Amino acid sequence: MVQLSDGEAVPYDTLVIATGxxxxxxxxxxxxxxxxxxxxxxxxxxxxxxxxxxxxxxxxxxxxxxxxxxxxxxxxxxxxxxxxxxxxxxxxxxxxxxxxxxxxxxxxxxxxxxxxxxxxxxxxxxxxxxxxxxxxxxxxxxxxxxxxxxxIPAVGWLEGAGLELANGVVCDHVGRAAEDVYAVGDVSNWHHPRLGENRRIEHRLSAGEQAQVVASVLTGDAVPALDPPFFWTDQYDEKWQAYGYIHADAEVEIVLDDPEANRLVATLKRGGKLDAVIGKNAAKHLIPFRRELRAAETQTIEQ
CATH class of the missing domain: 3.50.50.60 (FAD/NAD(P)-binding domain)
Incomplete structure (x- = not known):
């Protein structure tokens, strides 16, 4: 059960934490x-x-x-x-x-x-x-x-609740934090099979995709693979888009640089493996790289 601030106790069969x-x-x-x-x-x-x-x-x-x-x-x-x-x-x-x-x-x-x-x-x-x-x-x-x-993840109310709290609510690859307890969105620290570690992803699309995964688990439907993280930032006349996992030690290669069109595409690799792609004003040019990253993510989960 969850006890509210006014003292009311609310029982649950399943709890989804989405406090952001x-x-x-x-x-x-x-x-x-x-x-x-x-x-x-x-x-x-x-x-x-x-x-x-x-x-x-x-x-x-x-x-x-x-x-x-x-x-x-x-x-x-x-x-x-x-x-x-x-x-x-x-x-x-x-x-x-x-x-x-x-x-x-x-x-x-x-x-x-x-x-x-x-x-x-x-x-x-x-x-x-x-x-x-x-x-x-x-x-x-x-x-x-x-x-x-x-x-800061909003987990103060969970202190002493018995959940593992470390940079958010620690979850497995389908958002499960404990039996009948799940977490989604910015507050959740999901396990990512392709990384082999947990990571808290603060992107709007990731929150929605995590919710779809948890909903599928709870309803018994086929569980979709979680898409690699995707975000964008608009600054002046530049739209930067990033897809995949960004690591500080990645090898960055600029594969397209067109100053006249103010367009750029860069790949991020570690050990020869594509981890992420970043583009500036280059949405269409990112599509093949996104397909490659999505296929690698799905294959990892299936294994």
Missing amino acids: VEARQLPAAEGIGGVSTLRDYQDALKLRGALVDGNHLLVVGAGFIGLEVAATAISKGCVVDVVEPAPSALMGKFPAELAERIHDTHVDRGVRFHFGQVVDQWHVENGEITSVTLSQGQTLRADAALVGIGT
Whole structure:
């Protein structure tokens, strides 16, 4: 059974955990007007209201959320500063060679990056942010700020419940966390047979596909193979798409580079095996690689 916050006990035959994630916060910035994260509709409305021509936007975090917001803000006429403690954008999330291209596009559009730094002081007037001072002493005007420093799986309510919790709810390859207990979506840490390990995948399509797998298990239908992870990011006039498993030690080969069409395709391999493909404005060109990756995933599960 599950006990609710008002004390009511709700019995179940099968439990599916789909509580998602919470935005990681910066304690020093909590409660300051004009500083927000981006997790829900109200956050989006609040941020949109700050993207006004001439406003200065501070973005903390050079991940995908931070860079997408930076691109949108630049298109609205904002002055954008991105503060990132790592030495480069998208570190650990994207191959360095490709992340550098994304970074260069932002610089060409006017985004100012401050790598290897954190916000040391938040300056406030009448409860609203006005500026920040960085760890190397530079002060930046900030009419608004977005904190995009990742997420935390929403598993606090499961402490002591007997489930294995490690970067989310640990599951097998069909989402089973314990007898009659399953988890799907951002909160779940599924086992991926082709990797031979567990990984928490925070992509919208993966959440839907995991739900289909669990639904098939519960209804006794044929269980579909979980598709390799797929996500995309839209920044300016560039749509980057990634399919498969991205590893830091992968060998990156650019198999198509067409500057005039602003198009690129890169493969990621380890030990000669294709692990992922990444494209920029190249959806059709990714199709054969996606077929190869999907076939390899299905074959692994069947074995």
